Amino acid sequence: MSQYSFGIHAVQSLLEREPKRVRGLLLQQGRKDKRIQQLIDLAKHHRIKIRHLDRKELDQMIDGVHQGVVAEVEAVQIRNETFLEQLIQQLEVPPFLLVLDGVTDPHNLGACLRTADAAGVQAVIAAKDKSAPLNATAVKVACGAADTVPYVVVTNLARTLKQLQAAGVWITGTAGEATQLVNEASLTGPMALVMGAEGSGMRRLTRENCDQLVKIPMAGSVSSLNVSVAAGVCLFEAVRQRNG
Structure with a gap:
């Protein structure tokens, strides 16, 4: 193909x-x-x-x-649950994953892949439904990251989060109503960062399967950031902590 x-x-x-x-x-x-x-x-x-x-x-x-x-x-190979399970087992360093819940714009998907590559994320995970396709637009925006960061599409995101937790991965979700700032949270060790869709945020089942919720401190009048920008802020805070 x-x-x-x-x-x-x-x-x-x-x-x-x-x-x-x-x-x-x-x-x-x-x-x-x-x-x-x-x-x-x-x-x-x-x-x-x-x-x-x-x-x-x-x-x-x-x-x-x-x-x-x-x-x-x-075509860029789209990975599945089996690949993700094998990846977690084979990693010689703590898992560092990005999960996208309801991100449907290919431009945002491409930008998130590019950010994930820069931060050293080992895989980007999304649900089969209500997710952006890894099409030519997403690949172009990713600027090569679609070839270096595995894109894992799963049938049931809530179930996948539970499986990650069972493997020792700490799930950190992002939500505007969270009381903990991202720079105050512990983002070291095995972790997966969950980003929801702009506006609606994470779905209920996704939120319920997070171990902690964090938010980005916002000083201006704008209430939210583009999902790829928000992902970059959170991922590189994790990088700072993990390298420190």
């Missing part, structure tokens, strides 16, 4: 990290600049077929800003 990855940065990351997944490189006719030449050189080095199309053809193929660069790639 194939999908498209687009945009200069996302395609370059693919060519550098996982060239074997790239089946073909599509470039806009007439584009000749240094960055495009770098992509051409990488593709030729890995013996990847290059085709030149006019802009209208690329526009029809891609729903987004492609910058004249599209790669046909093997």
